[in-house]
Amino acid sequence: MADLRDTLETHVSKGLLPGAVGLVARGDRIEVEAVGSVDVEGTAPMGRDSIFRIASITKPIVAAAVMMLVEEGRIALDDPVEQWLPELASPSVVRTPAAPVDDVVPAVRPITVFHLLGSRAGYGFPSDFSLPAVAPLLSELKQGPPQPQSVPAPDAWMAALSRIPLLHQPGDGWLYNISSDLQGVLIARVTGRPLPEFLAERLFEPLGMADTAFVVPADKLDRFTAYYRTGPEGGPELVDAADGQWSSPPAFPSGAGGLVSTAHDWLAFGRMLLAEGTAAGRRMLTPASVRQMTANHLSPSERRSAGLFLDGMGWGFGGAVDVEIVEPWNVPGRYGWVGGTGTTAHITPSTGTVTIMLSQLEMGGPSFPALMRDFWRYAAERRP
Incomplete structure (x- = not known):
């Protein structure tokens, strides 16, 4: 061996x-x-x-x-994140994953801390990168291979995200990457640091x-x-x-x-x-x-x-x-x-x-x- x-x-x-x-x-x-x-x-x-x-x-x-913040009682897994991330208070969702970015319906439930931790918030990458709602994640949010000097500051990044529809309803499926970026913003806003x-x-x-x-x-x-x-x-x-x-x-x-x-x-x-x-x-x-x-x-x-x-x-x-x-x-x-x-x-x-x-x-x-x-x-x- x-x-x-x-x-x-x-x-x-x-x-x-x-x-x-x-x-x-x-x-x-x-x-x-x-x-x-x-x-x-x-x-x-x-x-x-x-x-x-x-x-x-x-x-x-x-x-x-x-999870440290959850243990301290500063957030809970079932808390809607909109109280710290107001940009996500009223997200829209593409009617189907393959629909154009302007063919949307309202989210039927709020995005929670649990959704972010499990990458089930509705934002992120599916197995098919050609879907219309994926393109702005790459162009506006600079998702993909890391390029730290190209990504806007958190408030501007969140504002851009709020204009992009979810690929599916919160909690309805797993999508890659963006939930972890949202966790980072959540930590900063909850702690004020x-x-x-x-x-x-x-x-x-x-x-x-x-x-x-x-x-x-x-x-x-x-x-x-x-x-x-x-x-x-x-x-x-x-x-x-x-x-x-x-x-x-x-x-x-x-x-x-x-x-x-x-x-x-x-x-x-x-x-x-x-x-x-x-x-x-x-x-x-x-x-x-x-x-x-x-x-x-x-x-x-x-x-x-x-x-x-x-x-x-x-x-x-x-x-x-x-x-x-x-x-x-x-x-x-x-x-x-x-x-x-x-x-x-x-x-x-x-x-x-x-x-x-x-x-x-x-x-x-x-x-x-x-x-x-x-x-x-x-x-x-x-x-x-």
Whole structure:
């Protein structure tokens, strides 16, 4: 059986991406490898403490922050969000998912905190990106691959969202991404504090996640990786350099995918979830909240409608939950997600395992890249 270094090196050596970091932890045993370099120029070798744009594995972190507010009684799962997000007080809904954006009906129920946490608010991406109501999500809200310096500030972003119809009625189905951005805005408005400030005080500092933020300061840029997509010749094509879009604070800190982090930082978060909300002797969340986060809340029909997004998986709060064994790495109850910048992080409560792989190559669609699949296969083979 190939070891972790070989698993990563197989892909890096082909020139498809400059480097990667992989981590598999079970209890006190941590296996971590860093291969390749931080960029295609080989400016510096990849390190275990290299910093990556983690994209959508931001989502579980932001969902955990929302659950903190629920536990404090500042919001409730069944609360309509319009009291904090008045832009969503009277949303319209396209008559059918394929209808033009001006063929709408009123929403029959309010959008609730529960709808946001479960990505069932009615806003977001379906399996068919060609639907008319999807286009303004990309053009006006800058959804898609993260581009933090292009997204307007939260109030302007919310105003734009209020002019876009929902794809379906609140609570009637799962759609990807926007609910997590709305969670970030919700946290800021409920607390009266910027999202980065709240996350730093309530999660990152207590958990020792020293390199997790929405911006990379100048004294850490030497550890920050460049970000690529696959170019026309098949090799990596630069999207964002280390001193690019994440070198200054964004106007819109994206709860759906704006964070940078390291493998060891996300490990601290994952271990907190495995310990049912406790870290370093401190209670961050109750066991009930963690179980609610990491449980599947989707019906079989909702999972089927998600298509490739959720093959064999359901959805909890901020992350997917394995419900079927379709591949060797699927374990019922495994919770986590992937990031469009080439990242993946999961916890498996039944084995006490945290698995994290961070790379720099943008995913080309909802199907999982070969590197991720090989990493998951390796992690599954390491199970006790």
